[in-house]
Amino acid sequence: MIFLVEETLKRIQSHKGVIGTMVVNAEGIPIRTTLDNSTTVQYAGLLHQLTMKARSTVRDIDPQNDLTFLRIRSKKHEIMVAPDKEYLLIVIQNPCE
Amino acid sequence: MQMQLVDKSLGSPQHPLLLAPTRLRTWSRPGGTCGDGEGAGGVPHPIPSLRPPAAGTMEIVYVYVKKRSEFGKQCNFSDHQAELNIDIAPNPELAEQFVERNPVDTGIQCSVSMSEHEANTERFEMETRGVNHVEGGWPKDVNPLELEQTIRFRKKVEKDENYINAIMQLGSIMEHCIKQNNAIDIYEEYFNDEEAVEVTEEAPSAKTINVFRDPQEIKRAATHLSWHPDGNRKLAVAYSCLDFQRAPVGMSNDSYIWDLENPNKPELALKPSSPLVTLEYNPKDSHVLLGGCYNGQIACWDTRKGSLVADLSTIEFSHRDPVYGTIWLQSKTGTECFSASTDGQVMWWDIRKISEPTEVVIMDITRKEQLENALGAISLEFESTLPTKFMVGTEQGIIISCNRKIVCTFSGHHGPIYALQRNPFYPKNFLTVGDWTARIWSEDSRESSIMWTKYHMAYLTDAAWSPVRPAVFFTTKMDGTLDIWDFVFKQCDPALSLKVCDEALFCLRVQDNGCLIACGSQLGMTTLLEVSSGLSTLQRNERNIASSMFERETRREKILEARHREMRLKEKGKAEGRDEEQRDEGLATDLEALVSKAEEEFFDIIFAELKKQEADAIKPKPMPQQPSSEEVQVAQEGEEATGERVGDEEEEDLA
Numbered sequence: 001m002i003f004l005v006e007e008t009l010k011r012i013q014s015h016k017g018v019i020g021t022m023v024v025n026a027e028g029i030p031i032r033t034t035l036d037n038s039t040t041v042q043y044a045g046l047l048h049q050l051t052m053k054a055r056s057t058v059r060d061i062d063p064q065n066d067l068t069f070l071r072i073r074s075k076k077h078e079i080m081v082a083p084d085k086e087y088l089l090i091v092i093q094n095p096c097e
Numbered sequence: 098m099q100m101q102l103v104d105k106s107l108g109s110p111q112h113p114l115l116l117a118p119t120r121l122r123t124w125s126r127p128g129g130t131c132g133d134g135e136g137a138g139g140v141p142h143p144i145p146s147l148r149p150p151a152a153g154t155m156e157i158v159y160v161y162v163k164k165r166s167e168f169g170k171q172c173n174f175s176d177h178q179a180e181l182n183i184d185i186a187p188n189p190e191l192a193e194q195f196v197e198r199n200p201v202d203t204g205i206q207c208s209v210s211m212s213e214h215e216a217n218t219e220r221f222e223m224e225t226r227g228v229n230h231v232e233g234g235w236p237k238d239v240n241p242l243e244l245e246q247t248i249r250f251r252k253k254v255e256k257d258e259n260y261i262n263a264i265m266q267l268g269s270i271m272e273h274c275i276k277q278n279n280a281i282d283i284y285e286e287y288f289n290d291e292e293a294v295e296v297t298e299e300a301p302s303a304k305t306i307n308v309f310r311d312p313q314e315i316k317r318a319a320t321h322l323s324w325h326p327d328g329n330r331k332l333a334v335a336y337s338c339l340d341f342q343r344a345p346v347g348m349s350n351d352s353y354i355w356d357l358e359n360p361n362k363p364e365l366a367l368k369p370s371s372p373l374v375t376l377e378y379n380p381k382d383s384h385v386l387l388g389g390c391y392n393g394q395i396a397c398w399d400t401r402k403g404s405l406v407a408d409l410s411t412i413e414f415s416h417r418d419p420v421y422g423t424i425w426l427q428s429k430t431g432t433e434c435f436s437a438s439t440d441g442q443v444m445w446w447d448i449r450k451i452s453e454p455t456e457v458v459i460m461d462i463t464r465k466e467q468l469e470n471a472l473g474a475i476s477l478e479f480e481s482t483l484p485t486k487f488m489v490g491t492e493q494g495i496i497i498s499c500n501r502k503i504v505c506t507f508s509g510h511h512g513p514i515y516a517l518q519r520n521p522f523y524p525k526n527f528l529t530v531g532d533w534t535a536r537i538w539s540e541d542s543r544e545s546s547i548m549w550t551k552y553h554m555a556y557l558t559d560a561a562w563s564p565v566r567p568a569v570f571f572t573t574k575m576d577g578t579l580d581i582w583d584f585v586f587k588q589c590d591p592a593l594s595l596k597v598c599d600e601a602l603f604c605l606r607v608q609d610n611g612c613l614i615a616c617g618s619q620l621g622m623t624t625l626l627e628v629s630s631g632l633s634t635l636q637r638n639e640r641n642i643a644s645s646m647f648e649r650e651t652r653r654e655k656i657l658e659a660r661h662r663e664m665r666l667k668e669k670g671k672a673e674g675r676d677e678e679q680r681d682e683g684l685a686t687d688l689e690a691l692v693s694k695a696e697e698e699f700f701d702i703i704f705a706e707l708k709k710q711e712a713d714a715i716k717p718k719p720m721p722q723q724p725s726s727e728e729v730q731v732a733q734e735g736e737e738a739t740g741e742r743v744g745d746e747e748e749e750d751l752a
Contacts, residue, residue: 001261008268015275023264029235031254069270073284080274082267086259089267095278 012091019077019092024048026086035092043079047090051083157183222361301581301593303628306613307360311336311621315348319617321375322606326383329608331356331364332615334623337372337391339419344372352376352388354400357625366404369396374419381431387448389420389436397448408451415454416440422477427484435479437489441471443499460489460497462506472497478517480524490514494531498540507538509545516560516605522567522640526647530560535572535582539651544658547650550582551589559604565611565633567643573602573616581632585642592632597624 013021013034022033024044033040055067070081073095082089159182235241239250254260277283309332311317317336325331335352338344352373353363367373371392379385386398393416396406416438426433426445433455435445441461444454461471476490486504489497494510496517497503510531519527525540526547533553536546555576563569568585569592577598580591600619607614611633617623675687 002255005255005261005264005268008264012268012271012275015272016279018275025254027235029250031251031260069274071274078278080271082271084263084267087263087267089264089271091271091275093275093278095282 015093017094019094021092022090024088024090031087043090043092044088047079047081048088051081051088055083157185220361224361299629299631301583301629301632303579303581303593303595303614303626303632305597305624306627307357307625309334309355309360309363309623309625312353312363313349313351313621315345316620317344317348317372318603318619319621319623320603321373321377322604322615322617322623323377323386324606324608324615326378326380329610329613330358332606332623332625333367333376333378333386334617335373335376335388336621337374337419339374348372354386355623365400367398367406368404369406370394370409374421375423377423377425377434379425379431381425385448387423387425387434389423389438391419393417393420393438393440395420395423395434395436395444395446395451397451408448410446410454411452414452416442416444418473421475422489424477424479424487426479427481435477435487437474437477439473439475439492441473443474443477443487443489456501458499458502460491460503462495462497462503473513475513476515476517478519478527480519482524488517488519488527490517490529490531496529496538505543507543507546509536509538510534512556515558518560518562520562520567521564523644523647528560528562528570530557530572533557535560535570537647537650539647539654542651542654542658544661545654547647547654548584548588555601558602559616561605561607563607563611563633564609566635567640568646569632571605571607571614573597573605575601577602577618579605579614579616579626581628583632584646585636585639593628595626597626598622 009021009023009032012018020033020035020039022035022040022043023031024040024047025031026048028041028044028048030037030040030044035043050072051067051070054070058065058067067083070083072079072081077092077094080091080093082091235247235250239246241247311319313336317338319334320337320339321335323333325333331354333352333354337352338348350370350372351366351368354365354367356364367376367386367388369388369390371390371394373388373396374391375389377387379387384400386400388396388398390396392412394412395410395415397408398404399407416436417440418438420436420438422437423434424436425431426435430447430449432448433445434448435443437443437460441459443458443460445456446454459471460474463470472491472493472495474489475492478488478490480486486498486500489499490513491497492513494508494512494514496507496510496514498505498507510529512532514529514531516530517527519525527538527540529536529538529546533556535550535557537548538546550572553574555574555578558573558575560570560572563571566583569581569583572580572582572591574580577596577600579595579597579602581593581595583592586592597616598618598620600622602616602618604617605614606616612627612630614626614628615623616626
């Protein structure tokens with residue numbers, strides 16, 4: 001099982017345009033990351049708050065709804081956040097133009 | 098002893114006998130009302146009585162008496178049954194003055210009564226600070242600095258069942274999205290090449306974005322603005338007090354550079370020894386600024402070096418009056434500039450050696466290079482596409498066009514020319530502002546401007562062309578309004594007139610993208626406005642229309658000029674002809690005689706026509722209405738014709 005996890009993460013990282021992948025837990029501790037520590041910590045802290053806010057927004061509008069995925073498209077790249085109860089999977093991709 | 102106290106003051110609401118609409122005299126006793134006071138001696142009884150006084154109004158009087166010996170005695174209060182003292186019956190006669198209304202329509206709303214209030218909060222001072230992000234969230238037993246412990250913690254988490262499941266699930270979602278991104282660019286712009294040519298019919302508008310206030314206590318006027326050459330994220334504002342010798346004691350000399358993101362605090366303060374009247378960024382090197390001081394010196398700053406003056410010209414060789422205009426020149430070194438002041442001199446400087454000007458030109462239009470005759474320069478214009486020519490606007494209302502030496506002059510304004518700028522699209526035409534009008538000139542037409550606005554109620558202080566639209570320009574006035582003129586849209590009035598503030602606006606600068614305008618006011622307040630997109634995007638065909646308008650007006654002025662010249666030549670010719678016979682006084686009297694003769698002839702013809710009209714009126718007319726109007730018309734035409742004939746006769750006499 002652990003092997004599958006490894007393979008999944010490796011596969012994600014190897015996709016075209018992916019700059020970095022990281023897994024962060026609910027306390028903001030980066031479990032797995034392919035970027036350097038300071039960047040990871042920054043992303044972890046900021047995106048965690050944003051995900052919480054997005055989730056609460058979705059649920060405020062419709063309490064039976066829930067956040068499944070968050071995509072932030074910026075000028076330079078796209079940040080994709082897949083939230084879970086305890087963990088966050090964050091991928092930064094440069095979409096091909 | 099009995100006494101009657103008559104107190105004319107209208108009693109307090111506690112008094113029992115108030116209320117009647119008639120004039121009421123009540124009695125009030127200090128210490129509260131009391132019933133029958135019991136005390137030794139007589140019992141004072143209130144004696145209410147209705148005494149109709151002489152005036153005819155009902156007077157209700159409540160009288161009570163008290164013995165003098167009892168004054169000052171302690172009050173003993175007692176309960177008392179209510180007594181009806183006065184009963185004022187309604188007067189049915191009054192009802193006859195009213196008409197009963199049945200039914201009565203009144204609006205009633207059954208809701209909570211509310212009121213609306215507005216409150217403006219104090220300005221919120223904000224400061225940007227950074228926070229050091231320290232890694233946290235590690236459980237207590239793990240020291241985040243210890244690599245082994247963190248690795249061990251991570252490994253432990255990775256073995257967790259939850260983790261594995263979560264990652265599998267999230268991973269599949271994530272892969273889906275990644276593949277999506279790689280497959281299609283969902284933000285692709287279709288039809289990029291065709292520009293949207295929508296003629297937006299929205300009305301021109303502008304809104305204030307931000308206000309930069311002078312942080313000093315003693316407010317100075319913002320006399321000049323300059324945008325940062327790269328990206329226009331910063332604005333340099335020069336503050337000074339231009340009232341002659343009325344600068345308040347303790348006024349600071351500082352001028353500021355503001356960052357648009359931070360309106361609360363200026364980014365950098367420039368500290369000269371004398372307040373700056375103008376300030377310009379070097380378009381080649383965005384760290385260097387040139388300032389013209391109130392005492393005539395030129396100073397330059399390097400923002401990398403700080404806020405003190407990097408270089409200052411020496412007083413002996415500087416201007417003798419405040420420097421009103423400074424412009425950077427286009428040179429290979431990017432260090433050359435020139436300045437103008439009301440002392441009549443235009444000086445060229447090289448900032449590497451700023452102690453002395455490299456060249457001085459005196460604005461003497463008689464070309465004698467006399468400083469006494471020189472005109473004071475207030476505004477300066479230099480277009481980088483015409484590198485040797487420059488123009489100076491003077492205090493006397495004359496624009497001097499120079500090419501290192503004076504070439505020609507344009508006159509037409511009645512007051513000092515506060516702004517002078519060439520049209521960025523058509524450099525042959527330039528805009529000036531002075532007295533109460535704004536005028537557009539063409540270089541070919543020297544006698545007068547080709548287009549001008551009407552005379553406004555307030556003095557115009559500054560003007561600027563829009564860098565994106567050739568037909569749009571902005572002006573500011575002393576009453577604090579900003580006018581935006583668009584002469585392909587409307588020629589007689591501004592397309593948009595905005596009141597920016599209550600005090601006078603002194604200067605104006607448009608940002609290079611044509612959207613943002615900064616204007617500075619008399620109390621040091623710089624307002625940043627954004628104009629609507631209609632005014633800042635090039636309209637279809639606008640360049641052609643604008644250029645054809647300029648050409649047409651120039652041609653009209655040329656025709657008028659030619660006509661004037663002809664008339665002047667004729668006058669000169671006749672004056673010379675007369676000189677052979679008489680002198681100038683003779684000419685004057687002859688003119689008067691001519692005028693009186695012309696008047697006589699004119700009136701003769703009028704009377705003749707009138708007589709003819711009367712004669713016709715006596716004759717029987719088939720259609721009463723039309724012939725008379727026709728006759729009137731004929732008479733009028735006859736008068737006009739005679740007017741022309743008189744003119745011709747006059748000319749024939751003169752010729």
